[in-house]
Amino acid sequence: MRITVTTWNINSVRLRINLVAKFIKAVRPDLLCLQETKCPDDRFPLKRLKRLGYENVALNGQKGYHGVVVLSRLPFESTAIRAYCGKSDCRHVSIVLGERAGFKDPITLHNFYVPAGGDIPDPAVNAKFAHKLAFLDEMHASAALRPAPSERAIIVGDLNVAPLECDVWSHRQLLTVVSHTPIECEKLLGIQKAGNWIDAVRTFVPEPTKLYTWWSYRSLDWIASDRGRRLDHIWVAPALADRLSTVKVLKDSRGWTRPSDHVPVTATLEL
DNA sequence: ATGGTCGGCAACCGA
Numbered sequence: 001m002r003i004t005v006t007t008w009n010i011n012s013v014r015l016r017i018n019l020v021a022k023f024i025k026a027v028r029p030d031l032l033c034l035q036e037t038k039c040p041d042d043r044f045p046l047k048r049l050k051r052l053g054y055e056n057v058a059l060n061g062q063k064g065y066h067g068v069v070v071l072s073r074l075p076f077e078s079t080a081i082r083a084y085c086g087k088s089d090c091r092h093v094s095i096v097l098g099e100r101a102g103f104k105d106p107i108t109l110h111n112f113y114v115p116a117g118g119d120i121p122d123p124a125v126n127a128k129f130a131h132k133l134a135f136l137d138e139m140h141a142s143a144a145l146r147p148a149p150s151e152r153a154i155i156v157g158d159l160n161v162a163p164l165e166c167d168v169w170s171h172r173q174l175l176t177v178v179s180h181t182p183i184e185c186e187k188l189l190g191i192q193k194a195g196n197w198i199d200a201v202r203t204f205v206p207e208p209t210k211l212y213t214w215w216s217y218r219s220l221d222w223i224a225s226d227r228g229r230r231l232d233h234i235w236v237a238p239a240l241a242d243r244l245s246t247v248k249v250l251k252d253s254r255g256w257t258r259p260s261d262h263v264p265v266t267a268t269l270e271l
Numbered sequence: 272a273t274g275g276t277c278g279g280c281a282a283c284c285g286a
Contacts (some may be wrong), residue, residue: 011277011278011286012278012279014275014285015278023277036278037279039277063280064278064279064280064285065284065285065286066285067278116285116286117286118285118286119286160286177284178286181274184274201276216275216277216286217275217276217277217286218274218275218276218277219275219276220275258277261276261286
């Protein structure tokens, strides 16, 4: 059995529902994890997505900001939502695939939208950056994000950190820019290390090859300047490491009409 | 060196 998992910060699911449909028709992932849906659950375009084949939906949305969802062609055993930093922000949803989906051994999938962290990389003067660091600390401390050796688990999402030098267009110029400051990179890599997570994307595109998943809207010519960052991630637990067969970053979608500033990242697992 | 653009939702906030 083969499953495909996509993560995509859609930056408003209602505005870009036609781009979601276009992506689905081209890629048809089994699991589509979106972030920044910017949509309350009762306004989510459920019918359209069900018609597109996604009958199983784990929603965690709110009005105006944030919001995550897991859309699935396969039925879930369970879903869960975790609140981080004592806030009601919709930044996490997880699902478990099991016997109903044809898996004897369950697979847990976490979908995260880590706070972006504002502009000033100093937690003493920027509460948004302090929130981001606290959020990463809470992820580090979470037992749910430290899978046992036999446990089949996946983390995806817009983690809003580009941890490696080759995850940004200029390591030197971004050292003081939120998303690539040393403290964030250390914290993100610390979470990865504590859970023995494998960075699925870098399994196929190893360092030092440059690879990005986000290009700012504030660029006259995003493709010519190519000042990107790799903010969107797929990590797998050790039990799934040798099951990865492909990873694709759909850079073309950044050039679609009225695009998201993030592009979809898709991993394939042979189970 | 700075400012540049989006989306939500109705004045700015967040990215």
